[in-house]
Amino acid sequence: MKQRKCLRFLNWLWMTIRRRFLCCRIVCAGGFITALIVAFSGPSFSGDPVYSWMERFDPDQAIINRIATPTGYERIGADGFGRWLRHLPLKAPGTPVYLYNGALKANQSAHHSVIDIDTGEKNLQQCADAVIRLRSEFLFAIGSYERIAFNFTSGDRIRFDKWAAGFRPVVKGNSVRFRKSAAPDSSYSNFRSYLDTIFMYAGSYSLEREMIKAHRKDMTIGDVFIQGGFPGHAVIIVDMAENRKTGKSVFLTAQSYMPAQQIHILKNPANDRLDPWYRSNFGETLITPEWKFSKNQLKRFSE
Secondary structure, eight states, rough: HHHHHHHHHHHHHHHHHHHHHHHHHOOOOSSHHHHHHHHHHHHOOOSOOOOTTOSOOOOOGBHHHHHHHOOOOEEOOOHHHHHHTTTTOOOBBBOBBBBSOOOOOOOOEEEEEEBBOOOOOTTTOOOOHHHHHHHHHHHHHHHHGGGEEOOOOOOOOOOHHHHHHTTEEEEEEEEOOOHHHHHOOOHHHHHHHHHHHHHHHOHHHHHHHEEOOOOOGGGGTTOOEOSTTTTTEEEEEEEEOTTTOOOEEEEEEEEEEOOOOOOEEOOOOOOOTTTOOOEEESSSSSTTTEEEEEEEGGGOOOO
């Protein structure tokens, strides 16, 4: 218990240092600040992952500790984004999925469990937005503000470090320009404001085009099945396991949907025995409760 508390403190201290230096980089210029950032850019401590929207993270409620692997399978190694995803906290077993407005989702048969993360009060955090939210939360947690960047449907790149420096996109028709209209602010609340803007002007169409193609044989945690369109859909792989004897692997998926709703772990409607896990060699089509994907629609973030 003492060791766990110590690791949590070290992890918190490390993230605080990184955020302060990265914030300096946003509002200052000069080689000395840059050198400090480089000096403090090493790997993070091995304590509990950071979930900035929570006051307290309970490791016992993490995916890795709540959802057992199928018999004969062991979880694959994971660090970085993959480790962060498989430790996402879950709400109590049997929790229903709620919409952004507090109403129950009509289809309560699609989810295995609900991830303990807020949805927001607007109808914004839908399909691809949930993938963007999880990726951004991870990068914010490790202080990599410069890597938080997504395209509007127009193709314009919107970066959080620029947003945190006070620049705001001004949208007129299909054109986007930036104007310095706010004070520098790298707080979590300002980060959430940035995400709401991304959710408003981005979606599966834009996200699919900025991700790179992945192959099923190289599938890993953090990869995304995505079909860009109006509407389109996306589900993200949040954990994987492998059978060492057969070499076969399985994975867990998470999604939000329309209208905006709590992010949840999906059931496997095609295989009750594996549910909620899916086989990596699922054939030509991945059948999830509310969408079907081609095996060729697997993508991943470029960095």
